[in-house]
Amino acid sequence: MAKTPVNFTLNGSPRSAFAGPGQNLLDFLRREVGDLTPKFGCGQGTCGACTVTIDGATHLSCLVLAESVEGRAIGTAAGLPDGATLDPLQEAFMDHFAAQCGYCTPGMLVSARALLDANPRPSRDEVIEAISGNLCRCTGYEPIIAAILAVAEGRARA
Amino acid sequence: MTLHKGRGFAAINYPIGMNLGGDPSQALVHSNPDGKFTVALSAIDLGQGMKSVTRQIAAETLGVPIADVYVDTADSDTGPHDMGSFASRGTHRMGNAVIRASEEARQVMLEAAAEELEVDAGDLVTDGQGNIHVRGAPSRTITTMAASQAAQFKQGRTIAGRGIFLVPLSDVDPETGEMSPVTTFAHAAMLVTVEVDDETGEVAVTDMQSAYEVGRALNPKLVEQQLRGGAWMGMSHAAWETTEPHYPARDHRPEDFNTYLMPGPGDIAPHHISILERPAEDGPYGGKGPGEMCANPVLPAVVNAVYDAVGVRIDELPVTPEKVLRGLQANGGAKPRQAL
Numbered sequence: 001m002a003k004t005p006v007n008f009t010l011n012g013s014p015r016s017a018f019a020g021p022g023q024n025l026l027d028f029l030r031r032e033v034g035d036l037t038p039k040f041g042c043g044q045g046t047c048g049a050c051t052v053t054i055d056g057a058t059h060l061s062c063l064v065l066a067e068s069v070e071g072r073a074i075g076t077a078a079g080l081p082d083g084a085t086l087d088p089l090q091e092a093f094m095d096h097f098a099a100q101c102g103y104c105t106p107g108m109l110v111s112a113r114a115l116l117d118a119n120p121r122p123s124r125d126e127v128i129e130a131i132s133g134n135l136c137r138c139t140g141y142e143p144i145i146a147a148i149l150a151v152a153e154g155r156a157r158a
Numbered sequence: 159m160t161l162h163k164g165r166g167f168a169a170i171n172y173p174i175g176m177n178l179g180g181d182p183s184q185a186l187v188h189s190n191p192d193g194k195f196t197v198a199l200s201a202i203d204l205g206q207g208m209k210s211v212t213r214q215i216a217a218e219t220l221g222v223p224i225a226d227v228y229v230d231t232a233d234s235d236t237g238p239h240d241m242g243s244f245a246s247r248g249t250h251r252m253g254n255a256v257i258r259a260s261e262e263a264r265q266v267m268l269e270a271a272a273e274e275l276e277v278d279a280g281d282l283v284t285d286g287q288g289n290i291h292v293r294g295a296p297s298r299t300i301t302t303m304a305a306s307q308a309a310q311f312k313q314g315r316t317i318a319g320r321g322i323f324l325v326p327l328s329d330v331d332p333e334t335g336e337m338s339p340v341t342t343f344a345h346a347a348m349l350v351t352v353e354v355d356d357e358t359g360e361v362a363v364t365d366m367q368s369a370y371e372v373g374r375a376l377n378p379k380l381v382e383q384q385l386r387g388g389a390w391m392g393m394s395h396a397a398w399e400t401t402e403p404h405y406p407a408r409d410h411r412p413e414d415f416n417t418y419l420m421p422g423p424g425d426i427a428p429h430h431i432s433i434l435e436r437p438a439e440d441g442p443y444g445g446k447g448p449g450e451m452c453a454n455p456v457l458p459a460v461v462n463a464v465y466d467a468v469g470v471r472i473d474e475l476p477v478t479p480e481k482v483l484r485g486l487q488a489n490g491g492a493k494p495r496q497a498l
Contacts, residue, residue, distance in 0.1 A: 046415035097383040100205030128423045135415060138205055140390025141423040143383065 008069045010035060011079025019066035025059075026050040028066035029076065037077040037106040041135070048134030051107035052076050058114045060133075077106035080113060088151045089113055096147035100138030108134045112148045122152050159357035162494055163364075164467025168458035169347040172451030173340035175247035175325060182324040183247075184238035185255040187216060187263040189317035191310045193288070193303025195220060195263065197229045200240035201252050206449065207380035208248050212256045214376060215442050219260035220267070221284025222302050238320075246449030249376065250342060251323050253442030259321030266317045270309035271300050342438050344446045345371040348389075348455035350427075352463040356492040359479030361397045361464055363427040363456075370452065371434040374444030378433065381448050385431050388452025393427065394420045395453065396460035397477045469493030 003018035010033060017032040026043075029035045029052070041049035043062050050061040053075035080087035089112050092098070099105045108131055115122055115130035122130065127148045136144065175181045186198040197216045203209040209229040217224040234240070240252065265279070271290040272279035275298055283293045284302070291299035300308075309315040328338040351365040366389060375381040398419045401411050412418040437444020457475060465471050469492065470485030486492055 042415055044414060044416075097379055100383065100387060102205060125424075132422050132424060135420070135422075137391070137420075138387045139383070140387040140429070141426050142386055142390075142429070145423060 004067050006066060006070050008071065009073045011075055012073075023066045024062050025052065025064040025066045025069060025074075026061035029061060029074070032066075035076050035078050039103055039106060041103070046135075047104075047107075048111065048131075049104055049107045051110045051134060053110060053114050056114065056117065058111055058133075075110065075113075077109045080109060087113065089116070089148065092147040092150045093144070096143045096150065098139060098143040098147040104134055104136045108136065108144055112144075112151075115148070116152060120152065122148075124149060127152070159355060160492065162354045162356060162467040162492055163351065164354065164463045164465070164494070165349060165351050166459045166461065166463025166466055167347070167349050168455045168462060169345070170451060170455045170458075171343045171345055172246065172454060174245075174250045174342040174344060174447045175340065176241075176245040177325055177328055177339045180324060180327045181241055181245075181247065181251060182322055183240045183251040183255045185212075185252065185259040185321040186238050187220070187256070187259040187319045187321070189263065189267065189302075189306045189309070191307055193222075193301065193306040194226045194228060195222060195260075197227060197256060197259070198237050199229065199231045199252055199256070200234040200237035201243045201248055202231050202234075204243060206243070206248065206384055207377060208243060208252065210380060211249050211376050211445070212252055215253050215256045216260045217286075218443065219257050220264050221286055221290075223286065223288050226288060226302070246344070246447035246451060248449070249445045249447050250373075250438070250441055251325075253376075253445055254323035254440070255321040257321065257442050258323065259319040262319030262321065263317055264319070266309070266315060266319070267302065267305055270313055270315055270317060271302075271305040273313060274300050274305060274308050341440050342373070342446055344373065344448065344451050345434075346451055346455045348459040350393075350456065350459040350463050352460060352467055354464055354467040354482060354492075356468060356486055359482035359486070361460070361477050361479070361482060362425070363393050363397065363460060363463075366393070366427050366429040366456070368429065368455065369432040369434055370448060371436055372448045373438040373441045373446030374435050375433050375448075376443060376445045381433060382431060384448050385433070385452045386429060388448075388450070389429055389431075389456055390421065390426060392453035392456025393460065395476060396457045397421075400476050400478065402478075403480065466495045467492075469495055 001021040006019045007016045019028050038061050039049035041047035045060045045063040052061045054072050111131050189195050213227045213229045217227045268279040268282045281293050288302050289299050309317050330337045347369045349367040353362045438446050461472050
């Protein structure tokens with residue numbers, strides 16, 4: 001079957017690539033576009049490791065058809081740093097030891113960034129709700145919650 | 159429906175490493191022409207901090223800045239032999255091997271520096287900032303980079319060291335059964351508070367207070383990270399994770415993240431951790447291994463807390479709502495221990 005050209009923006013830059021029939025957005029981003037920050041965890045929308053934003057809203061890229069992002073704006077963890085300057089969330093994740101094996105971290109960061117963009121001063125419960133779709137096996141979640149709250153409350157390193 | 163509150167306590171001794179035929183780890187350390195050092199290990203870092211801790215240990219032993227040490231765990235085919243990252247053995251076994259390898263490399267580095275400074279290697283000290291100087295005479299000095307370059311390009315000397323740490327197989331005394339399978343124990347004590355719902359059988363862990371004895375905490379932040387995450391996993395094993403039940407047939411068992419349950423960020427309990435440091439005699443700079451023992455005390459403590467709360471003694475993990483309800487039914491309802 002023929003591949004479909006897909007035009008979209010990735011972290012603000014215009015991109016084009018060919019999507020295979022039925023290819024999901026996660027596979028498309030990793031194989032055709034070369035952004036390896038979204039991770040394959042379960043492939044069925046239950047772990048959150050593949051979380052990306054589409055037009056600013058979080059989506060599980062393993063459940064999105066690649067062809068459907070024509071003209072849309074995709075955001076991944078690769079778009080968080082500004083050149084050599086990390087996003088405050090990335091700094092806070094380091095300061096709070098919010099990653100161990102690191103597999104969930106890109107998805108966590110995307111979910112957290114989307115939360116803070118929509119609600120810069122979330123409560124603890126709002127932080128918990130925002131990351132409740134992202135599974136973590138290592139940290140026990142508390143360091144992740146603490147890191148996000150540190151940015152929200154302006155306590156993180158600038 | 160009533161929520162019953164209970165508290166449970168448990169304490170554990172946890173052996174570091176294993177001994178099913180000897181438990182060796184090897185490390186190789188060598189300097190590069192730029193004066194930096196590479197530590198080759200075959201035990202991997204899976205997020206627990208293996209690279210950070212062995213880097214600290216190598217820098218401390220070599221007497222060079224931590225920025226001058228690179229730990230390479232890239233390939234267990236080509237690297238020195240290691241049993242692996244398991245059994246909470248990493249810090250203790252690999253750390254000891256890294257100390258020995260670093261001591262040997264340090265000695266050659268000092269000999270190379272001694273030749274350049276025309277002094278005895280025994281009179282040289284390192285400042286940990288990248289300099290080697292004569293004891294008591296800081297002006298008689300050479301950088302570790304210059305010493306490495308002299309060894310490489312002038313003296314034809316390899317600044318390198320080999321290290322192995324082996325806990326040999328312990329024979330079993332045929333008369334008494336006595337043996338020494340381990341050299342070091344870590345210890346932990348845990349007090350948890352639970353709430354048990356006597357209508358649904360659900361158990362919620364609401365608070366954890368712990369004390370972990372880890373030898374010397376070589377990297378306190380990494381230790382705390384591991385204890386916090388590990389205790390969460392212990393709580394998960396205690397009250398959540400299971401591939402049962404699978405009524406009526408095995409193909410109905412939990413098999414994905416929708417049905418294999420773990421506590422999410424909304425289910426975590428506050429965890430108050432005290433880290434006790436009693437440096438181990440045979441540990442690298444006193445370190446033990448805060449690996450698996452961070453999860454272990456949570457399980458019996460939760461079981462004891464459930465007994466305290468409703469008088470149901472669960473003897474098979476995890477403590478699922480079904481088991482609690484069956485226990486309550488057998489006992490004729492909740493019998494909080496305080497009320498007995």
